[in-house]
Amino acid sequence: AQSVSQHNHHVILSEAASLELGCNYSYGGTVNLFWYVQYPGQHLQLLLKYFSGDPLVKGIKGFEAEFIKSKFSFNLRKPSVQWSDTAEYFCAVKVTSGTYKYIFGTGTRLKVLA
């Protein structure tokens, strides 16, 4: 069955530390990939997306993600986190096989200490 795995459920970092959140998916066909963020008390917002082209995509607020097809991965990175990055991060994959379907990971809660 198609699935998305986010290996880190909780991450705690100090400000200015570097961030990498893992995301792996299981599906052998064509995928589109997304990272969403949910700040406390707010709704899910798109951070970045990959549809085609350069596998290194840049999103809002200094986030980037790299699609590595051979590893079925789409890890999220930020060189230097800020307190305001405290949020829950969700990786999602859209698979297309006849129709289309979005599959989400369980999310990673990031807490950044000031």
Place this chain on the structure above:
Amino acid sequence: ETGVTQTPRHLVMGMTNKKSLKCEQHLGHNAMYWYKQSAKKPLELMFVYNFKEQTENNSVPSRFSPECPNSSHLFLHLHTLQPEDSALYLCASSQVSRGQGSGEQYFGPGTRLTVT
């Protein structure tokens, strides 16, 4: 209003009640979705409507009944729910094009449902 709105934001209902959740998207999209978000679980897709037609129903119990009267509005009718149905219910929309499929989804703030 902009984006995707949902009402009510919070709902407490007994197991014998009937209530409805409402979602409205102001983005001109042609696909709408209902998701269930529970703690420590992935978002669970419940229903998909493309061009007002239901295209997916992920084995959702019949006590949840969706309605999509037009491409901007989506309802989730609830009746005789169980305590385990307590969760955050999220609505989303996206634009589907015949050549490129569906783009990214835009989410509403959700309705926090508590079933007592």
